[in-house]
Each structure stands twice: as structure tokens, then as C-alpha cells.
Amino acid sequence: MSNPSASTAPPVAPRPGDPHMRAVVLDAARATPELRHVPRPTPPPRGVVVRVEATGLCRSDWHAWAGHDDDIVFPHVPGHELAGVVTKVGPDVARWTVGDRVTVPFVCGCGTCAWCRDGDAQVCPDQQQPGFTHWGSFAEEVALHAADTNLVALPDGVDAAAAASLGCRFATAYRALVGRARVRPGEWVTVIGAGGVGLSAVMIAKALDARVIAVDRNQEALDVALGLGADHALLADGRDVPAAIAALTEGGSHVAVDAVGSEQTCADAILGLRRRGRHVQVGLLPPVEGHPRVPMARVIGWELDLLGSHGMAAADYPAMLAMIEDGTLQPQRLVERTISLVQAAQELPDFDRATVAGMTLVDPSR
CATH class of the missing domain: 3.90.180.10 (Medium-chain alcohol dehydrogenases, catalytic domain)
Structure with a gap:
């Protein structure tokens, strides 16, 4: 147009x-x-x-x-x-x-x-x-x-x-967890960023019977995440976030979602994974000195999967809408x-x- x-x-x-x-x-x-x-x-x-x-x-x-x-x-x-x-x-x-x-x-x-x-x-x-x-x-x-x-x-x-709320944040979170990471019941899912897409991911992960850790720098947002069913909430207040995740999960999450989009949040999500874990990048990463830096040595050494999630096609909406209609989401x-x-x-x-x-x-x- x-x-x-x-x-x-x-x-x-x-x-x-x-x-x-x-x-x-x-x-x-x-x-x-x-x-x-x-x-x-x-x-x-x-x-x-x-x-x-x-x-x-x-x-x-x-x-x-x-x-x-x-x-x-x-x-x-x-x-x-x-x-x-x-x-x-x-x-x-x-x-x-x-x-x-x-x-x-x-x-x-x-x-x-x-x-x-x-x-x-x-x-x-x-x-x-x-x-x-x-x-x-x-x-x-x-x-x-x-x-x-x-x-x-x-x-x-x-x-x-x-x-x-579906067109970007909720649908993106749904596809990130269902279509890309293929979250299974009982898995640990870490969601970094408790804004719109992050809170959507918390709700969807719980609907998939996963165990969820929410990470944010805003305690109020973390309180909302806990209200949506998050099992743990970590305040990103200068602590070693990957170490805290590893302690809670006995070795790291199966799945991590960066719902913010910064070098720090991307690195925390990846470094908080267990071996053979899956990372989904949802937050946009603006360039820093040309390109954002990602801890690729960990990706290679632990055989991590890095997945992008770019929204969700209209063809995939019916399953999500069905979960909304029946109250699951x-x-x-x-x-x-x-x-x-x-x-x-x-x-x-x-x-x-x-x-x-x-x-x-x-x-x-x-």
C-alpha cells in the first residue's frame, strides 16, 4: 500500500x-x-x-x-x-x-x-x-x-x-513452544523476559504441562508470571542467571526462550540450558558493533539447538484458537x-x- x-x-x-x-x-x-x-x-x-x-x-x-x-x-x-x-x-x-x-x-x-x-x-x-x-x-x-x-x-x-494479542506475541510464543521447540510434558522451560510475549510463553508452557522458570528485572512482572503458573521466578538483579537456572533444574533447562532480545538475555538463555537443550530466539536482537554476540562455544560443545520463531501462519491458528475457546489458554x-x-x-x-x-x-x- x-x-x-x-x-x-x-x-x-x-x-x-x-x-x-x-x-x-x-x-x-x-x-x-x-x-x-x-x-x-x-x-x-x-x-x-x-x-x-x-x-x-x-x-x-x-x-x-x-x-x-x-x-x-x-x-x-x-x-x-x-x-x-x-x-x-x-x-x-x-x-x-x-x-x-x-x-x-x-x-x-x-x-x-x-x-x-x-x-x-x-x-x-x-x-x-x-x-x-x-x-x-x-x-x-x-x-x-x-x-x-x-x-x-x-x-x-x-x-x-x-x-x-494473538497476531504477534501470543501466536509467536505458541509456535515457539509448540511448533519449534516441541515442548514435552515435564520438561523445564526457562522464559527470559516477562513482557507480553514472555508471559504468553509462561501460560502456554504451563498448558503443555511443562515446569516453568520466569526471569525478569521487574518484580511486578514476575509476580504476574507466578500468577499464571510459573514454578519459579528469578529477578535478574545482577545475579548469575544461568547458575541459578542450573541449580533449580539440576543441570539446566530443556528449553529456553529469549523473549527480550539483547546480548545478555540471549546469552543467559543459552547458558542456562542443559546439554542437548533447545533455545528459541523470539526477541529481536538489534546489532551491536555490527552483529550481536552469541556464546557459540557452548552451542557447539553441548550440541544445543538454536531455533528462530517468526510469528505463526494463519494456517496454524485453529489449534491455538481451540485451546482459547475451551479455556485452556x-x-x-x-x-x-x-x-x-x-x-x-x-x-x-x-x-x-x-x-x-x-x-x-x-x-x-x-
């Missing part, structure tokens, strides 16, 4: 038929986000426009603001976790109609390549990502591509708040607060330092 020029009109309540909408706009990397009026999107030929009912604010949005993604063209509207209602349908869409309640993975496949045909749209070489490759969901409406491949119908029992418990678009614009630049113990959702109608 081409990025129309944003107007600087002050935000007001939308009027029926108004060709403009409110959106959070970035003019450059690290620029102050502004709430503005912008033209409403039109659907791509194989895509749709969705009225956003809820959208998540997460660390990946901060990475976009900070300029860590080369795909972004400014001016830009961030936001990639969303749920809402279809308002417009492109001429080449077969499966969706106006009024359908939907969510979407943050990675949208092209729908035609070999990976998409095999159900692996999350690694599509021609993927689109709302909030990164095109304008995103920090707005009243968002355009989405290849709708027949990427959209997911929401069951009646899953509300917009729960669904908006309750992503709505992870939502700590809901804020307005104005608040989203204010909080985005500092979100990497936020101490929110759970997920923050944005309601564009506010």
Missing part, C-alpha cells in the same frame, strides 16, 4: 463518510509520533480494509520507531497486532465479506509462493507486515494483503482484546491496560524501558 501524505489536522471524532481517519504518524526514525488525520486506506486487489477494534503496543513497535527495520518508508503508521471488522473487500478476494470479525498474523504471506502453499507464510520471501512494510494498525482502519491466505476468522467466544488475562491513540503516540518512544506487567492494548475509537 502506498503511504499517503498525512495531514496535520487535529484529531476529532470521525464523521460518517469522512474520507479521513485518525492515525499515529512517524515522520522519521526516532521522530516524535503525532496523531493526525490521514486518508482512509483502500483495499489491495487481493486484500481488505479492517476497522481496528484493538491493537497491541509492543517492543517490536518500538524497534520500528527506533529505525531498526530497513523496510520502513516514512511517513509511517506503526502497529502490527490487531483485531477488527472487515469494512472493504478487494475484487479478487473470495473468502471474506464486509462485517466479518478477523485477526491476522503480523507476517502476511504473498499467498502464491511455495512456502505459502505449504502453510509456512511466516517465512514467505515476499511477505508483508502491517506496521513495517506498509502502514499499520495504530489507526482507525488498516489495509491487509492477500486476505484469503492471511486472515483468521474470530470465533464468537474470542473478543477483540484477546484476539489483538486465556490470552485476555495478559491484558493489563487499554489506552487511546493519543497515549500510544506518547508512550511509543519510551516503550523499551516500560515496566508494564502484561500487554498494553490500544483502542483506536478512544
Whole structure:
């Protein structure tokens, strides 16, 4: 989708038929986000426009603001976790109609390549990502591509708040543990970072009957993790985290998840594994002096598996949604607060330092 020029009109309540909408706009990397009026999107030929009912604010949005993604063209509207209602349908869409309640993975496949045909749209070489490759969901409406491949119908029992948490953090954690690490009952799983994706991983690991250690620098976040069933909580307050994990698990975790994305958290996760353990990298690792450093000597010597997890394709959503419908998974418990678009614009630049113990959702109608 081409990025129309944003107007600087002050935000007001939308009027029926108004060709403009409110959106959070970035003019450059690290620029102050502004709430503005912008033209409403039109659907791509194989895509749709969705009225956003809820959208998540997460660390990946901060990475976009900070300029860590080369795909972004400014001016830009961030936001990639969303749920809402279809308002417009492109001429080449077969499966969706106006009024359908939907969510979407943050990675949208092209729908035609070999990976998409095999159900692996999350690694599509021609993927689109709302909030990164095109304008995103920090707005009243968002355009989405290849709708027949990427959209997911929401069951009646899953509300917009729960669904908006699925597109990035919850679905990524689900695939990381189920599809990539293949966690087995009784295994030790260490989750480093008790933000949205980390708390999702705690909930999912417990649903898989694993034993879970949560690690974070924020005691409030750890308290939430314990409330979700974590067996142990480690405050990362300068202690030797790998040694503490090894002591709790008699030799290290079977599975580790870095849900933060830093050299320190990645190293702690890997060094806290037992021999032949599996590490899943979920948090984005921004470059440090060219490339982040990883303790590869341990990886080689202990035959550790390093796995990436890049979201989850729409084709894999039914099993997760079934666990949500029957109450086994309750992503709505992870939502700590809901804020307005104005608040989203204010909080985005500092979100990497936020101490929110759970997920923050944005309601564009506010």
C-alpha cells in the first residue's frame, strides 16, 4: 500500500463518510509520533480494509520507531497486532465479506509462493507486515494483503482484546513452544523476559504441562508470571542467571526462550540450558558493533539447538484458537491496560524501558 501524505489536522471524532481517519504518524526514525488525520486506506486487489477494534503496543513497535527495520518508508503508521471488522473487500478476494470479525498474523504471506502453499507464510520471501512494510494498525482502519491466505476468522467466544494479542506475541510464543521447540510434558522451560510475549510463553508452557522458570528485572512482572503458573521466578538483579537456572533444574533447562532480545538475555538463555537443550530466539536482537554476540562455544560443545520463531501462519491458528475457546489458554488475562491513540503516540518512544506487567492494548475509537 502506498503511504499517503498525512495531514496535520487535529484529531476529532470521525464523521460518517469522512474520507479521513485518525492515525499515529512517524515522520522519521526516532521522530516524535503525532496523531493526525490521514486518508482512509483502500483495499489491495487481493486484500481488505479492517476497522481496528484493538491493537497491541509492543517492543517490536518500538524497534520500528527506533529505525531498526530497513523496510520502513516514512511517513509511517506503526502497529502490527490487531483485531477488527472487515469494512472493504478487494475484487479478487473470495473468502471474506464486509462485517466479518478477523485477526491476522503480523507476517502476511504473498499467498502464491511455495512456502505459502505449504502453510509456512511466516517465512514467505515476499511477505508483508502491517506496521513495517506498509502502514499499520495504530489507526482507525488498516489495509491487509492477500486476505484469503492471511486472515483468521474470530470465533464468537474470542473478543477483540484477546484476539489483538494473538497476531504477534501470543501466536509467536505458541509456535515457539509448540511448533519449534516441541515442548514435552515435564520438561523445564526457562522464559527470559516477562513482557507480553514472555508471559504468553509462561501460560502456554504451563498448558503443555511443562515446569516453568520466569526471569525478569521487574518484580511486578514476575509476580504476574507466578500468577499464571510459573514454578519459579528469578529477578535478574545482577545475579548469575544461568547458575541459578542450573541449580533449580539440576543441570539446566530443556528449553529456553529469549523473549527480550539483547546480548545478555540471549546469552543467559543459552547458558542456562542443559546439554542437548533447545533455545528459541523470539526477541529481536538489534546489532551491536555490527552483529550481536552469541556464546557459540557452548552451542557447539553441548550440541544445543538454536531455533528462530517468526510469528505463526494463519494456517496454524485453529489449534491455538481451540485451546482459547475451551479455556485452556486465556490470552485476555495478559491484558493489563487499554489506552487511546493519543497515549500510544506518547508512550511509543519510551516503550523499551516500560515496566508494564502484561500487554498494553490500544483502542483506536478512544
